Amino acid sequence: MMNFISLLHPFSLEIGLAIIILGLFFLDLFSVQAKKNIGSWAWGLTFLLLLIHLSNWKHFVSALSSTYVHDALSFLLSVFFLITLLFILAMSKSYRHRFERGHSEFYMLILLASLGMITLASTTDFLLLFVSLELITVSFYVMNTYLRTDPKSIEAGLKYLVLGALSSGFLLYGISFIYGLSGSTHFSDIARYASSPEANAKVLLFGFLLVMVGVGFKMGSVPFHFWIPDVYEGAPTPATAFLSVGSKAAGFFILIRLTNIFFPHFQNAWVLLFTLLSAITLIYGNLGAIPQKNIKRFLGYSSIGHAGYLLMGFAAGSTQGLHAVLYYLFSYLFTNLCAFWVVILFSKATESDEIADYAGLSKRSPFLAATLFIALMSLAGVPPLAGFFGKFLLIRAVVEKNLIWLAVLGALNVVVSLYYYLMIVKKMYIDEPQNPETIPLDPSSKIGLSIAIAGIIGLGIFQAPLLQWIESAVKSIL
Amino acid sequence: MMEYASLLIVFAFAAFVAGLLIFLTSILGPRRKSEVKEQPFECGFDPITLPRGRFGVKFYLVAMLFIIFDVELVFLFPWAVVFKKLGAMGLLEMIAFLGIVVVGLVYAWKKGALEWE
Numbered sequence: 001m002m003n004f005i006s007l008l009h010p011f012s013l014e015i016g017l018a019i020i021i022l023g024l025f026f027l028d029l030f031s032v033q034a035k036k037n038i039g040s041w042a043w044g045l046t047f048l049l050l051l052i053h054l055s056n057w058k059h060f061v062s063a064l065s066s067t068y069v070h071d072a073l074s075f076l077l078s079v080f081f082l083i084t085l086l087f088i089l090a091m092s093k094s095y096r097h098r099f100e101r102g103h104s105e106f107y108m109l110i111l112l113a114s115l116g117m118i119t120l121a122s123t124t125d126f127l128l129l130f131v132s133l134e135l136i137t138v139s140f141y142v143m144n145t146y147l148r149t150d151p152k153s154i155e156a157g158l159k160y161l162v163l164g165a166l167s168s169g170f171l172l173y174g175i176s177f178i179y180g181l182s183g184s185t186h187f188s189d190i191a192r193y194a195s196s197p198e199a200n201a202k203v204l205l206f207g208f209l210l211v212m213v214g215v216g217f218k219m220g221s222v223p224f225h226f227w228i229p230d231v232y233e234g235a236p237t238p239a240t241a242f243l244s245v246g247s248k249a250a251g252f253f254i255l256i257r258l259t260n261i262f263f264p265h266f267q268n269a270w271v272l273l274f275t276l277l278s279a280i281t282l283i284y285g286n287l288g289a290i291p292q293k294n295i296k297r298f299l300g301y302s303s304i305g306h307a308g309y310l311l312m313g314f315a316a317g318s319t320q321g322l323h324a325v326l327y328y329l330f331s332y333l334f335t336n337l338c339a340f341w342v343v344i345l346f347s348k349a350t351e352s353d354e355i356a357d358y359a360g361l362s363k364r365s366p367f368l369a370a371t372l373f374i375a376l377m378s379l380a381g382v383p384p385l386a387g388f389f390g391k392f393l394l395i396r397a398v399v400e401k402n403l404i405w406l407a408v409l410g411a412l413n414v415v416v417s418l419y420y421y422l423m424i425v426k427k428m429y430i431d432e433p434q435n436p437e438t439i440p441l442d443p444s445s446k447i448g449l450s451i452a453i454a455g456i457i458g459l460g461i462f463q464a465p466l467l468q469w470i471e472s473a474v475k476s477i478l
Numbered sequence: 479m480m481e482y483a484s485l486l487i488v489f490a491f492a493a494f495v496a497g498l499l500i501f502l503t504s505i506l507g508p509r510r511k512s513e514v515k516e517q518p519f520e521c522g523f524d525p526i527t528l529p530r531g532r533f534g535v536k537f538y539l540v541a542m543l544f545i546i547f548d549v550e551l552v553f554l555f556p557w558a559v560v561f562k563k564l565g566a567m568g569l570l571e572m573i574a575f576l577g578i579v580v581v582g583l584v585y586a587w588k589k590g591a592l593e594w595e
Contacts, residue, residue, distance in 0.1 A: 022581050029588045 010063035010070055013053050013078060014119055020045045021111045028104040038104040042111060043089045050082045067125035067186055072476035076469060077121035077253050080333065084246045085114040087337045090448045092238040094344050099146060106146060110242065113139035117250050126175045126185040129254065136250060137164045143239040144231060156234030163217065163227045171214025177207030191261040205269055208262050218251030221307045222281040232300030237347065240296055241340035244303045249329050252310055256322055260477060263317050274315035275406050282308030282409060286416045295343055295353050302379060305417060306332060309394055312410055316397040319474055324393035326470045331378065331386030334455030339375040341449055342368050349439040355424060360433025368439060369428045371449050376421040378456045381414050386459035539591050550579050
């Protein structure tokens with residue numbers, strides 16, 4: 001019996017989340033009263049789980065012959081995912097009127113996807129990684145198609161399904177190559193093989209490139225980005241927000257773990273690959289965002305651009321690069337979720353996602369307009385907001401590696417992105433509203449948005465605590 | 479190489495028996511041709527139908543539930559083989575697994591997936 005408990009102990013967070021999911025299933029089935037408030041139940045229980053998890057700080061263990069590791073990095077990542085989860089659960093509440101049925105199942109799917117993300121944060125084995133990635137992707141297949149009668153949502157789900165399955169195939173193929181060479185799916189065994197004299201670097205690189213196809217799909221970097229605009233537009237907005245933060249971050253987190261294995265062994269190819277990917281993604285995302293008319297599509301293109309910035313950190317390949325990537329992701333979490341929350345609240349009142357309808361938002365709801373303004377400025381990277389410091393760290397990491405042209409490209413793209421973000425700000429503040437009705441806001445959304453804004457400004461001004469935490473986390477995997 | 483010789487013998491013997499039976503039926507069997515016998519055979523189905531057959535979407539639900547419990551059995555059989563070695567821990571693990579599957583069944587039941595009409 002003791003044996004059993006000590007075996008389960010490393011998985012306490014995952015089991016906690018699984019119990020919440022199953023418990024909510026039962027609650028939903030047997031209690032009509034709870035069925036109505038299932039979102040609040042989910043939120044409260046997840047918040048409790050986050051508190052318990054935070055109190056477990058510094059309790060690092062490994063399990064399953066160290067294929068499952070709780071180190072400082074996985075602790076940081078699981079906190080990232082839990083915060084994302086709390087935001088998504090909260091904003092889903094403002095969106096549930098759009099679903100004809102299956103309200104509570106939507107929350108379960110969000111929780112299931114985050115369960116996949118949290119297991120992904122701790123895995124150091126390709127097979128476990130694949131299983132947790134599939135848990136995320138399969139939940140998103142369903143979530144993206146949740147507006148069953150809306151052709152756009154069905155299109156989004158179908159596109160995500162076909163391309164997701166294809167990229168999973170590539171990922172598996174890459175894993176099989178790496179396994180065939182090294183005889184193991186475990187990261188540390190592969191690293192040992194890669195540094196041994198008999199390693200076949202070329203085939204290993206080929207395997208890594210195939211894995212990158214699968215990871216690139218998750219990150220939404222060019223040339224694996226084709227699904228992003230359509231899926232972002234068609235999927236229910238909370239699912240889009242979750243895709244743009246949780247799923248994207250999952251891709252980058254995999255890459256952070258892989259950096260240590262592969263970067264030392266083919267540095268030249270790695271730097272070339274990631275500078276090119278980063279440059280193309282930056283240009284494509286930022287130029288693509290300019291002509292967009294739908295705000296979700298617009299944020300989709302902007303998220304491609306952000307993937308480009310994040311890839312700059314991997315192009316540097318240094319510890320500073322990884323610090324910058326993690327910091328950027330935290331700032332992106334608050335900023336992007338804040339923007340999407342405004343989009344949800346706006347579409348709840350007006351049933352529109354068109355940018356043209358945002359005209360005169362400052363007169364209809366000064367609070368929403370100000371919130372979206374701050375979020376967009378942080379996305380563009382205006383000091384003193386969080387996005388600025390993230391971009392600063394990334395560009396510094398790239399400059400330290402003498403990739404000056406990439407740094408210049410990144411800085412130029414900040415200017416381009418300022419243009420299209422400010423176009424929306426101009427719409428909101430200068431243009432006259434077509435329909436001057438004020439937009440009602442419920443207090444809980446106001447509190448949530450204020451917390452997101454506090455996160456954006458707080459991370460922009462007080463960088464040291466998070467940066468120190470990130471540094472100690474990255475140190476744990478070196 | 480030699481350890482596979484017995485396999486080769488079994489293979490040759492199987493081929494011989496099969497070949498012999500086909501040969502014997504072709505010599506000894508009566509030949510009475512009819513229209514039904516000339517048709518291509520596919521167990522139970524009409525040989526010629528429209529390409530887009532329709533059948534009830536309810537079958538998919540049943541199939542999904544069937545798969546879940548089928549896979550459950552796949553786990554149960556090897557577990558039963560080593561049950562004694564696993565001890566109490568193995569029992570607890572399997573109870574946890576079955577518990578999750580049962581939640582799925584209760585969910586499907588409650589939502590009316592088992593009602594045919």
